[in-house]
Amino acid sequence: MAIKTNPGNFFEDFRLGREIVHAVPRTVTAGDVALHIGLTGSRFALNSSDTFAQAIGYGTAPIDDILVFHIVFGRTVADISLNAVANLGYAQCRFGAPVHVGDTLTARSIVIGLKENSSGETGIVYVRSVGRNQRDEVVLDYVRWVMVRKRDRAKPAPDPHVPDLAGVVAPADFHLPADLRMQNYDRALAGSPHGWEDYRKGERIDHVDGMTLEESDHMTATRLYQNNAKVHFNQHAESKGRFGRRLIYGGHIISLARALSFNGLANAFRVLAINGGRHANPCFAGDTVYAWSEVLETIALPGRSDLGALRLRTIATKDRLCADFPGPDAAGKYPAEVVLDLDYTILLPRGTP
C-alpha cells in the first residue's frame, strides 16, 4: 500500500532535464485581488481600477504582477522546496502576458542545474519555472535555486551542472504591451506626476512609510498563494526551530516593498522583470518593514516613445528608517536590519503627460 502523503522531493529525486507538472491550477479571482490589497495596502491604479486600465487599452484591470509571481511560485513549492534548507536566489524572471480575473494559472518546472554540496547532506537544485494561463500563454518565467536535503547521504552525487544565468533580463526579452494608448494614461489618477524621464540613474528614493507584520497577515497571504512551505504556519514546530518563531515568506516582503514603493514610484505600472533578489535576513511578526529604491539604470525602449523602463534596486529593512539608504557594507555584508535586496525592472509612462 503506497504512502499517501507527499514527502516532497529530495535532492536525489531531481534529474537534469526533468520536467515537473505542478499541481492545483488556480483561477485568479477578484477575491484574490481584494485580499492582496487588504494584506499589502497596494495602491497601483492599473491593478485597482477597470476604468483606468480600459482607458489605456486593457480589457479589465490586470492582476498585480507580484501577485501573479506568488501564485505561480505557490504552485511549485510542494515539488521544489518542501525539503529546502534555503531559497538561494532568483534570476531571469520575466513577466509575460497580463493576467486578468478569471484566468487560470498552471506551472511547470524544468531542472536546469544540480550541484551536491561538499557536506554530502544537501545539494543545490536550479529550476526554470514557467507559469501559463488557460490559453497556454506564458505569464511568468523564472529561474530559482534552492538548497535541498538529500534523503540518503550515501547516494552518489550527480555530475555537477550549474547553469549560466544572466545577471539581468535584457530589454529584448521584455514582454511589452504592444498597443497601449498611453496618451490616455492619467498621472493625476495614478498618483504621481513623475514619468520615465523624471528619474535619473543613481537617484535614490526613500519610500518613507512603514508596515508592521502580523502573523495573521503573512499567513493569510501565503495560504492565499497555496504556498505550503511549513516554516510559515506552524508555531508548535518552529518554537523548537532555529528562530523560535514562524518565518515570514520572503515573497510577502517583496509584496510589501512593492506596495510601499508606490510612494515615489506610483507610475511604475508594470513589473517587467526581476533580475535577482536576496532575502538578506529573515522577517518575523512584529517587525516593521520600510523600503527605499535606487535607480540602477534608465532604459529607453527601442521604438517606444510612450514607455520607458527603469532598473531598480529596492532594499527593504525591518525596524529601520530608510532616509539614509541602508544597504550592505563595502564587503557586501548586510546589516541585520536589511531584509531584502531586490533588482528588478519596471515600466513607466514616457512623454509629456
Add this chain to the structure above:
Amino acid sequence: MAIKTNPGNFFEDFRLGREIVHAVPRTVTAGDVALHIGLTGSRFALNSSDTFAQAIGYGTAPIDDILVFHIVFGRTVADISLNAVANLGYAQCRFGAPVHVGDTLTARSIVIGLKENSSGETGIVYVRSVGRNQRDEVVLDYVRWVMVRKRDRAKPAPDPHVPDLAGVVAPADFHLPADLRMQNYDRALAGSPHGWEDYRKGERIDHVDGMTLEESDHMTATRLYQNNAKVHFNQHAESKGRFGRRLIYGGHIISLARALSFNGLANAFRVLAINGGRHANPCFAGDTVYAWSEVLETIALPGRSDLGALRLRTIATKDRLCADFPGPDAAGKYPAEVVLDLDYTILLPRGTP
C-alpha cells in the same frame, strides 16, 4: 414598544415540528472563496480552478463543500444556538447540488426533537436544517442537536422526543454528480496519483503539516459565515468566562482538518456526507492544529466505475503531532490534545488514471 434586539430562542421557544426560516440569504462570491483559501490554505484543485472543474464537467469551480456547510450553518446560529450551552452533535449531513459563485443560499430548520434536562435549566433541541440555492435545490441537509438554556425554569417540560438518527449516511442517499467526465480528471494537476482503489480499510494517514490558529483568522472566518455566536468574538466577556479566552468556532477546525488532509487525500474532490462529529476539546488562538485520518470503509458505488467513496475518520489535534495517530482511549475518553473526531464520507476518482 417591542424590544428590538433578538434575544435568540430559549428551550421553551422550540416546539416539535416548528419550522424556522433563517435570516440573511447569502450570495456566495469569489471573495468568499478567496478568503476561505486564505484562512485555511485549502488546495483542492476542483475548488481552486475553473479549468480543472470544466474538464470534468462542471460549469465553473464549485464552492468547497465545507465552506457551503459553514455558510448554511451560519444562517442558523441566531435562531438555534444563540443561547446554546453546548453544540452536542451532528448527524445525517448530506451535501447536495454543488454550489457555484453567484448562487444564493438560504436555510430553514425544523425542530425534530426536544428533551429537557433533569436540571430543569436546559434542554436538548434537535433540528434538521436544510440549505437551498436560489433554484430551491437542496445544497445541504443535516441534523444537529444543541443544549439550550431555558428562559424560565418554572416552565413545564415538553414531552420528550428524541429522533432516531442514522449513524452513517447510506450510499443510496449520496448526491452523486451524474454526468462527470472522470476520464478527464487529471491526478497530476490534482496533486496525487492515488485514487479510490489505492486506499484500504483501516489505512491510517498522517497529514503531517500543522497550522497555528490566530485570533484574526478564526474570527474573520467565522464572521465571513455570518455566524454570530458570541463566544468567538468577545474577549472582554470571555476573559471572565469559562476559559478566559475566545473559543474558536469548531467549524474552523473542521476546515483546517480538511485543508490539512489534502496531504494524503488530494483527490477527495467532494465531501458526500458528514456522518457525525465531535469537538472533543476546545481550541484557542496559539494552538497548532494537526490531523490524521483512518479509512473506516471503502464504498463501491453501484453502477459507477469512475467514482468511489471512502468513509473516513479524521482526528485533529492541537500541539500534538499525529505520527502515532492519537485518539480516544479504550474507555472512549479523549486526551486534551484531541480537538476533533469527524466521521465523514468523501468522493474520489476510480479507475486507471
Add this chain to the structure above:
Amino acid sequence: MAIKTNPGNFFEDFRLGREIVHAVPRTVTAGDVALHIGLTGSRFALNSSDTFAQAIGYGTAPIDDILVFHIVFGRTVADISLNAVANLGYAQCRFGAPVHVGDTLTARSIVIGLKENSSGETGIVYVRSVGRNQRDEVVLDYVRWVMVRKRDRAKPAPDPHVPDLAGVVAPADFHLPADLRMQNYDRALAGSPHGWEDYRKGERIDHVDGMTLEESDHMTATRLYQNNAKVHFNQHAESKGRFGRRLIYGGHIISLARALSFNGLANAFRVLAINGGRHANPCFAGDTVYAWSEVLETIALPGRSDLGALRLRTIATKDRLCADFPGPDAAGKYPAEVVLDLDYTILLPRGTP
C-alpha cells in the same frame, strides 16, 4: 531632480476653492464585499444577497454604504489628511446612487474653509469630498474638517473662512430609491419583524454584542480601503508616539458599530446620511467594541408610504457594556470608554409587512 515621494499637503498648500483630484480609481469587487463581511461580521440582507436585492428592485446586491464611505474616504487621505494632527469632524454626508460590484469609484475634494490656529503651527482645513462612479453619478458627498500641520510657521495665515454647515441632512436631500418594490421586502429574511412604525423617538436599543479588535483586522480593513494614514500601520513609529500603539482607523469603529447595530436594526437597509460624528476616544487592538443607539427622530418621507427614515445616534464603547446607555456627561464630556458618537439617518421599510 524632483522629489518623488508625496509629502502630503500642509496647511499652506490648501487654497479656498481649490479642487483636488484624488488618485487611484477603485473598482469595487466581490472581494471587497467578502472582506468587509469577514472583517466586520456585517449581516444586512440587502448587501449579502442578490436575490433579496433583486426582489425589491435592485439589479444585484448593492455595496454596504459604510464600505462605500471608506473607499471614497480612502482616496482622499493622501491629499487631505497625511499631515493631519486630528480628524475633527464630518457633516452633510449624503449617500447617493447605490454602488454595485464592478463600479469604479473616484473622488475629488474642494477646499471650502480654512482657519489657521492661534498657535501658528496648524490650521483647520474644511473640504467637501465627492465620490462618483464611472457614470459620473454621485455616490457619496460629505464635508470633513481636519487639523493640518503648517510646513512653515512663518507663512502668513490666510483669511479665515469657516463654512456654514448644516447640523443635519434634510429629508429633501436624501437620495431615495425611486422604484423599489417594497411589497417584496421579506422581513423574516432580513432578520427582524420591526419596520419604521415600530420605532419611537427617544427609544434606546442596546445592540448587546461585542467585537474585539485585532491588529490584523483593522489594518487589513484600512489597507483594503487604500487609506494610507501612517498611524494605523507602523508599530515601530507608533511605539515612540503618543499612545505607544497603532491607532485604529475611526472608520473601522463606524463599520463595527453599524454591523453590531444589526441586532436591533436589521431592517435599516440603507444609510441615507451621516449628520455628524465624533471619535470620542481612540481604539487599540485588544479593545472590545459594543454599541447602542437612540432614535433621535422618526422621519416620514413625503409621498412614500413604503419607506421611512430614522435619525439615529449610535454610541460605541470599548470594554464597556451598553445596557445602561453610556454617553457624554452633562457637560458633554465623554468617559474614556466611549469611542464613537455618530449621528446618522437610515432607511427602513414602512407599512404592514
